[in-house]
Amino acid sequence: MEIKIIEATLLDLPEIMKLEVASFANDAWPEETFHSELEAKHTYYILALQGEELVGYAGLSKLAGSDQADIQTIAVREDKRGLGIGRKLMDALTLEARNRGAKEIFLEVRADNSIAQKLYKVFGFKQIGTRKKYYQPDGVDAFIMKTDVIRKVNSEPVVLGIETSCDETGVGIVRGNQLLANVISSSMDKHAIFGGVVPEIAARAHLEALTPVLNEALAKAQLTLDDIDAIAVTNGPGLAGALMVGVGAAKALSVATGKPIYAVNHLVGHVGADILDRGELYTPTIALLVSGGHTSLLLVRDLLNDVVLLGETIDDAAGEAFDKVSRVLGLSYPGGPEIDRVAKDANPAAIRFPRGLTLPKDMDKHRYDFSFSGLKTAVARHVELAESKGEEFSIGDVAASFREAVVDVLVKKAINACKDFDVPRLLLGGGVVANARLREVAKEQCEANGIELRIPPFSLCTDNGAMIAAIGAQLIMAGRAPSTLDFSAESTLPVTSVQS
Ligand code: KG4
Ligand code: ZN
Numbered sequence: 001m002e003i004k005i006i007e008a009t010l011l012d013l014p015e016i017m018k019l020e021v022a023s024f025a026n027d028a029w030p031e032e033t034f035h036s037e038l039e040a041k042h043t044y045y046i047l048a049l050q051g052e053e054l055v056g057y058a059g060l061s062k063l064a065g066s067d068q069a070d071i072q073t074i075a076v077r078e079d080k081r082g083l084g085i086g087r088k089l090m091d092a093l094t095l096e097a098r099n100r101g102a103k104e105i106f107l108e109v110r111a112d113n114s115i116a117q118k119l120y121k122v123f124g125f126k127q128i129g130t131r132k133k134y135y136q137p138d139g140v141d142a143f144i145m146k147t148d149v150i151r152k153v154n155s156e157p158v159v160l161g162i163e164t165s166c167d168e169t170g171v172g173i174v175r176g177n178q179l180l181a182n183v184i185s186s187s188m189d190k191h192a193i194f195g196g197v198v199p200e201i202a203a204r205a206h207l208e209a210l211t212p213v214l215n216e217a218l219a220k221a222q223l224t225l226d227d228i229d230a231i232a233v234t235n236g237p238g239l240a241g242a243l244m245v246g247v248g249a250a251k252a253l254s255v256a257t258g259k260p261i262y263a264v265n266h267l268v269g270h271v272g273a274d275i276l277d278r279g280e281l282y283t284p285t286i287a288l289l290v291s292g293g294h295t296s297l298l299l300v301r302d303l304l305n306d307v308v309l310l311g312e313t314i315d316d317a318a319g320e321a322f323d324k325v326s327r328v329l330g331l332s333y334p335g336g337p338e339i340d341r342v343a344k345d346a347n348p349a350a351i352r353f354p355r356g357l358t359l360p361k362d363m364d365k366h367r368y369d370f371s372f373s374g375l376k377t378a379v380a381r382h383v384e385l386a387e388s389k390g391e392e393f394s395i396g397d398v399a400a401s402f403r404e405a406v407v408d409v410l411v412k413k414a415i416n417a418c419k420d421f422d423v424p425r426l427l428l429g430g431g432v433v434a435n436a437r438l439r440e441v442a443k444e445q446c447e448a449n450g451i452e453l454r455i456p457p458f459s460l461c462t463d464n465g466a467m468i469a470a471i472g473a474q475l476i477m478a479g480r481a482p483s484t485l486d487f488s489a490e491s492t493l494p495v496t497s498v499q500s
Contacts, residue, residue: 003085005092008045008057010038015054016047023075027135037061037072044096048076048085055080058089062100069102069149074116086119094123098149105149108134111141120145157229157476160217160253161469162210164246165238165266166293167191167202169209171217172466173228174473179276181220182459182466185209192333196323197292203241210249217465225257230482232472235263235500236493238293243489251485260482262472263500265493266463268307270429271300272474273460273467284423285454286310288414290438291430291463292319292334297368297413298495299421303471304478309495310417311368314357318406319432321372325402328380329395339399340436346396348404348437353378355409367420368413375405407438411445418451427454433461475499 008016013035020028029037037043042063048056056076062069071093076085097105107125109116117127125145134142156176163170167187173180187205191197218224233250236243247263254261270289275281287298295313300306316324319336326335331342356371357363379402386393414426426446432438433455446453460467480499487500 002050003055003083003088004049005046005088006049008038008047008059010035012047012054013038016057019054019057019075019077022078026138029073043072044093044100046089046092048089050080056085056089058093060093060096060105062097062102067101067103069097069100069105071105071107081115086116090119090123094147094149102149104146106144106146108142108144110135111143117143117145120147123147154229154476157473158223158227159230159232159262159469159472159476160214160225160228161232161234161264161269161465161467161472162214162246162250163234163266163269163463163465163468164206164210164242164249165234165236166242166291166463167197167205168463169206169213169246170463170465170468171210171213172464172469173217173221173223174276174466174469176473176477177275177279177470179460179466179470180223181217182464183213183217183220184459184462184464185213188334195327195333196320197239199239199241202239203245206242206245210245213465214249225253225259228257228259230260230262230472230476231257232262232264232468232475234266234269234468235487236266236490238266238489238491240489240491243491247487247489254485261485262475262480263483263487264468264471264475265495265498265500266468267294267296267298267495268303268498269467269471270461271298271307271427272303272470273429273456273464274427274454275470275474276460276466277456278454282425282452282454284421285425285427286414286417286421286423287427287429288410289429290318290410290432292323292432293317294430295370295372295410296495297370297417299417299423300427304474304480304498307495307498311366311370311413313370313372314366315371315373316376318370318372318410319430321376321406322403322432322435324376325379325399328376328383329399331395331399334431336432336435339403340434342396343400343403343437344396346394346400348400350394350397351382351401353382353401353405355405358409358412368417370409370413372406375402403435403437407435407441410438411441414442415445415449415451419449424450425452425454427456429456429461431462434458471498 045059058074059072124147129144131142323335331338
């Protein structure tokens with residue numbers, strides 16, 4: 001028969017006392033104590049009823065103005081144990097503690113009551129101290145336990161993620177750590193004639209692509225919007241106009257469906273992509289994120305709580321350098337694949353191009369920062385000089401030498417970070433990860449240094465909604481409250497802000 005939880009009144013005192021005496025033979029509370037507990041304003045006592053029968057009770061105390069609540073007591077009738085009644089009572093107490101503004105809940109439990117301790121651990125309680133011989137007359141110690149007040153955790157939330165920070169319109173759907181759908185529409189072709197992403201065009205393309213991409217993702221996952229537990233969206237960093245399309249759409253969806261919304265950091269999303277590949281994220285890890293829009297080196301000790309930006313590009317992004325050099329060489333956009341193609345069998349040592357921010361003086365101030373604009377200029381100058389002299393030059397050798405310079409710096413700085421912080425793992429993300437030479441050198445260098453290299457599948461490396469959904473799911477599983485609707489698109493959102 002169903003268990004009902006109701007608030008206790010003084011009229012219930014006789015029944016409560018019967019269960020109290022039966023439950024705590026030696027140290028039952030006297031009736032007067034219970035009487036004043038039930039009467040007090042700062043307490044909250046509840047009953048578990050099966051039909052009309054009292055099968056359990058529990059009580060909480062929370063003084064006004066205090067951040068702390070205390071669980072005063074909890075009892076379940078002996079013949080009704082193991083039916084989840086304790087959990088129901090705990091659920092109700094923690095909900096009430098939260099509603100009364102408590103940030104932490106404390107309790108004391110007999111050291112010899114391992115069943116109760118197990119129940120409390122399910123609710124996140126940890127032992128923080130002991131009171132010697134607290135329970136008399138038995139002389140049994142009390143364990144003091146504490147938990148932070150967090151939301152009820154959905155262990156496998158279905159989350160829809162929306163990504164529009166650059167030129168990919170991405171909608172992904174995950175269930176917990178599992179990928180259900182990842183649909184991407186890129187406006188890359190529309191930017192090709194300009195040789196780089198044009199923000200206005202990207203924003204407009206997002207507007208056109210979003211609904212079809214959303215519908216396709218739902219269809220792929222064989223879900224409807226009703227099945228979604230929450231919506232996650234990239235709110236930065238990225239192109240302001242592009243971000244705004246996704247943020248606006250996600251907020252509208254949230255309002256229309258009543259589903260909670262989580263505003264997520266794009267760069268942290270790239271790190272989270274690996275969860276969908278491996279089922280979990282191994283930390284600590286160094287993450288090297290290289291795309292047309294960013295070049296960032298991160299130290300990730302904890303995905304939701306401890307992400308540090310070690311360094312980033314001070315001018316062009318790595319992908320942008322590929323795109324610009326490709327143009328200099330008369331090749332098409334995007335430049336990365338083109339450079340890879342012509343560099344394939346060419347000589348990477350033909351020309352020694354500069355390695356930005358690697359001189360000893362730079363390594364003091366910019367140990368983990370990157371600069372590609374000098375390299376791009378050096379390539380352009382090399383080509384101009386050869387052309388002005390009417391000399392033949394090998395496009396392949398220039399491309400291969402340029403690529404070598406970029407890869408050299410990227411991998412060296414990433415490996416330095418692994419060594420400096422004693423982190424045995426390197427995760428790559430972003431569109432430049434497609435680069436054949438980058439993958440090769442990263443693999444060699446990681447092997448040589450005993451570092452585990454992680455490269456998620458390419459569809460999860462480039463910008464996508466699934467990685468954003470993955471972070472949303474992590475936030476929910478960690479008990480984080482949704483974002484409030486007043487967050488905005490922030491083109492320079494720092495990586496330390498995982499959720500806005
Ligand atoms: O992550 P992504 O798709 O998102 C944006 O930044 O928009 O990255 C695109 C960038 C472009 O700059 C492109 O040239 C670069 O990634 N890229 C490559 C390769 N494939 C794509 N760079 C080097 N080698 C490649 N094979
Ligand atoms: Zn990105």
